Amino acid sequence: MSNNAELDHLLSPAGSDSVFCCSGMKMISRILLLLILSSCLCAATFVVNVTQSSYQAEENHSITLEWTFTTKTQGTWRELFIICEFRSSVKSGVIYVHQDGDEIPDSQHEQFSGRVQIDKDVLREGRIRLHVSRLRTEDSGLYLCDVTTEDGFNSGRCRLNVTVHKNISAVPGQNVSLPCRLPNNKPAVVVKWTRPDLEPDYVLLFRDEQPDPENQHPSFRNRVELQDRRMKDGDVSLLLSNVTTSDSGKYECRVFQREATGRKRRALISDPIWIVFLDVAPPPENEEERKEDGSRNKHVGLIVVAFLIIVAVLIAALIIGWCLYLTKQKMNRSPNSQ
Incomplete structure (x- = not known):
């Protein structure tokens, strides 16, 4: 009997095999329960967290996405496997793979080619710092990092939104x-x-x-x-x-x-x-007209000031000349009177 046939037979509820079916189901349930308990135990001792659940950035800028993971064997590369993925509404793909101290660039999605780097030094501290440069709006989406070490397996996810900012005047x-x-x-x-x-x-x-x-x-x-x-x-x-x-x-x-x-x-x-x-906003004043008007006003002001100075000098000269004339007349009369 093949494995599939045997499984179908075990799961079949009818006929004289019902007792054997029940005992088989109990055995499968126990195995599944052990697997669930084991995975729960691993999840409890090994955790991957994100520093931020959501990131916001502008097009053409750079950003660093960060995860942390717990490990009892910090400082070694033993059995360290990291795979980070990108998912959006229209596409998905691998952006970074790290295995036992080595990067595997061949599996990287072409959208991120030459734009993703990781800080290897902090991996030993249980930190993943993924640098994405020259951001595009199509980089917006969900970023997931799965981490496997000898201590267990877990994953963390965060969302990145890349926007374009424009300023328009009218x-x-x-x-x-x-x-x-x-x-x-x-x-x-x-x-x-x-x-x-x-x-x-x-x-x-x-x-x-x-x-x-x-x-x-x-x-x-x-x-x-x-x-x-x-x-x-x-x-x-x-x-x-x-x-x-x-x-x-x-x-x-x-x-x-x-x-x-x-x-x-x-x-x-x-x-x-x-x-x-x-x-x-309303259009500003015409700079040239304002400059011309200001120059013209300044020119007129200088003419007025010069005219007033000339008038003042003439008046002063007339006054001084009249005073000198009177003084001379007075001096001429003085000898005749003697």
């Missing part, structure tokens, strides 16, 4: 485009633009290939739309028409995509993929 009455682009070529099922400082915070909700005005903030009605409803090349930018100073603020772009399998939808992510700061 003047009242302009039409502006707030950029947002998907981190992959997977089309969005839902696009959500919000402004956190408003209540309700919905600027635009686009789903079922059309805008959904329900719960939209009144100030944006009939003034917003997607730049491209077909979302060609992952473009989900927002067009905002006839802006006013009250439109100034922080705008956040979120997307809702299907799972990589395409069979179900992923929950709307809570973290934005793009953050746009819009500043709407």
Whole structure:
């Protein structure tokens, strides 16, 4: 009898083999119970923790993800196996593998090629410090590290969200485009633009290939739309028409995509993929005109001052000359009188 047939036979509840079936089931249950207790004992003595459960970073920046693990054999590489993986709604893959002191780069996902390093020195202290450089928005997702040592096995996970930050300036009455682009070529099922400082915070909700005005903030009605409803090349930018100073603020772009399998939808992510700061202000004064006006005024002022000085000198000269004339006349009369 083959192993599969024997197992089917053991699990079969019917016929004259029922007694043998019961005893077999009891034996299997005991084995499973021992396995469960053993795994629980290992989990109790060996733990992998994350320093932070969630990380936030900007595109093109770098970040360090950190885990810690307990071990009784700190300081040795004996039976140390680490495998760190990345998972998102559209892809998954290995980003780092370490076995007994050696790195195994061949299994690394191409998305992270040349961008992931580990601090080997702190591994001996039971710490995993994974450095990811030149971050991309597509790096957003779940990061898991499985650790196996002679003391046991466990794993820890954390989430990383990478956003793009943009600053845009506009003047009242302009039409502006707030950029947002998907981190992959997977089309969005839902696009959500919000402004956190408003209540309700919905600027635009686009789903079922059309805008959904329900719960939209009144100030944006009939003034917003997607730049491209077909979302060609992952473009989900927002067009905002006839802006006013009250439109100034922080705008956040979120997307809702299907799972990589395409069979179900992923929950709307809570973290934005793009953050746009819009500043709407009246146009400043023309610097050239202001400079010309200032130069002209300064020139006129100098002329007036010079004119006043000349007048004052002339008046002073007239006064001095008149005084000298009177003095001379007085001196001429004095000898004649004698």
